[in-house]
Amino acid sequence: MEFVCRRCNHITKQKPYRVTTEDGGVVLLNMLVCASCARLAKSLGLPTVKMESAKRAAKTKGVQAMTDSKRQPVQPPPSIR
Numbered sequence: 001m002e003f004v005c006r007r008c009n010h011i012t013k014q015k016p017y018r019v020t021t022e023d024g025g026v027v028l029l030n031m032l033v034c035a036s037c038a039r040l041a042k043s044l045g046l047p048t049v050k051m052e053s054a055k056r057a058a059k060t061k062g063v064q065a066m067t068d069s070k071r072q073p074v075q076p077p078p079s080i081r
Ligand SMILES: [Zn+2]
Pocket: 005, 006, 007, 008, 009, 010, 033, 034, 035, 036, 037, 038
């Protein structure tokens, strides 16, 4: 199964990783990335979850369809409130 990394836009056949960022219970970031981007996210201290089963990956299909922007900022906006 292949997917497009949400960070570097490369098609990879490796298992996707999900990177999420939360601030006060609000999810600021939730995207599927490739293994190397996941490693980078980990080094930045972001929670990174390996997508083990296809069942769980299918759950995020709606999220993928929703986001059609090519790039998403990794860092949260400076003034969110
Ligand atoms: Zn990537």
